[in-house]
Amino acid sequence: MQLRRLGSIIVKELRQLRRDRLTFAMIIGIPTMQLVLFGYAINLDVRHLEGAVLDQANTARSRELVANLAATDVVKPRLVLHSPEQVDAALRSGEISAAVVIPPDFETRLERRDRPAAQIVVDGSEQVIQAAARQLAAFPIYDVTGWTGRPAGIEVVNFYNPQRRAAVNTVPGLVGVILTMTMVLFTAIALVRERERGNLEMLIATPVSPWELTIGKVLPFVGIGLVQVTIVLALGDLLFDVPLRGSLLELYASALVFIVASLSLGVFLSTLATSQFQAMQMAFSRSCRRSCCRGSCSRTPACRCPRNTWRRSCRSRISCA
């Protein structure tokens, strides 16, 4: 170990680092981005779930309960519904994540305390929403005597995942995560490799058209993506017993749309990257941003991150109990 030699290597390294603009940008960009995201965007409190109210009792106390639940800000009762079927439909379409259902005999139930007085019906495909609903259900009831201190006797009904098994949530979500990661990466790298190795120089002098080249390079990955979907679903079924109900064809059709979108992004990244390594860095920093936003998106139902979008698109097909 000779200090001068060591120093010269350090200086050389820093010089190269300074000229590699992408790495340099990542050194500055990643901490800044993470800090801003975690600081502003990622909020671990569940607030403003899109919700609905079905108040079949419509008494002073039932309205009081709804108002109290709304006052927590956890659920935002956006819709007022009039039948249980409407609740089912709204949940299935993803319009709402939770619904407060108050039965016609609410007052009786409240007095007798033998059955739950009301229900919170939640989209159980998201565990965080489930947990929030359970907390909400422990809400004390307020009556003429003031805060009673006893729980209101609210029952949580989990749609899509009644047993609250984590795998039912994570496995379908994983399909989305794996597809975005690998599809974007594969295409970006495959196209950039062609350029980096000089093959493109040979191809442009042949009658191959740009469309033929791009589509020909991307199509195999569509097949590979479908194989990946199959692997995740099959393993999910075999190892974790994740049920698959409904139309398999529709599931694959939505997977196909998802794959094509990811591949297009890969093609786009490949036009920006000049080397395979750069393409990899781009795809990763993208998915890193994604996974960091994922932590928060389950709480912000409006977020359209790939995992949520995917989960939404296949929710009605997977594990509809």
Place this chain on the structure above:
Amino acid sequence: MNDEAAIHAQGLTKRFGTLVAVDNVDLTVRKREVYGFLGPNGSGKSTTIRMLCGLMRPSAGEIDVLGYKIPRDAEALKRRIGYMTQRFTLYEDLTVGENLDFLAAVHELSRAAARTRIGELLERFWLADRRNQLAGTLSGGQKQRLALAGTVLHKPDLLFLDEPTSAVDPQSRREFWESLFELADMGTTLLVSSHYMDEAERCTRLAILDHGRVVADGTPRDLMANLPGRTLLVETAEPRQAQRSLQGLQGVIAMAQIGTSLRVLAKAGADFEQQVAERLKSAGVAAQVHPIAPNLEDVFVVATSNNKEPRDAAA
């Protein structure tokens, strides 16, 4: 020889920002010629070739290749030409056979035609026993032959070879040129760029490019014949000292030590031999001076120095 032109370019110019890479080049390549592009790195050889192939749009100028107007008919031209670069651009992770199969399909050869054509090319380029070997594991010379096989697969009428032999050893270079002449014999026109003098000398005609301009063109023999009495060989025991004493002598373009003798290249003008001898004598260097036949390197040095002079004068 058929005098019909395979390539005809006029006023060909390519600018990259303020840099003029190719500057008003006029060029005529006749059919069945092996036409050489000789020039230092950055002289515009590759850029010119890329424009002639239709891979790059010229900033100005007219190009006619095999009767196609370029860049307008570039797509149609692609089926008639082959383009090969210094770098190995086939797929290293495919085998020799797979690479050729791919190219055959790209050029829309029928399966049967592809099979016979590939077999024939593998034989001709001594690659038959390498058919199932990955291209990446071939030697430099073999890679070059494979690239050439891939370039001529669709029997192009015109081949553009951009420094095809820069990365291979002399033996492979000789073999490669054998293949090129074989192609020329069969009626293919070749345009080859190089910075090797021995390769340029093999061409039927050549153009010397410097700073994007054609500074000389003709057959190698004519080009060399244009330099009578301008190359001198100074035989002396002290070539370094001889070179120092001749430095600054009016009319000397270049000097190069060749072994123990000194080769002097002079500007056009009479009595130069005598001037050199006198200069050496006064410097006290014992030497014999006599004229020798110019070679292509002399042509190259004269051509590129002519181009520099007006620039130096302007500077």
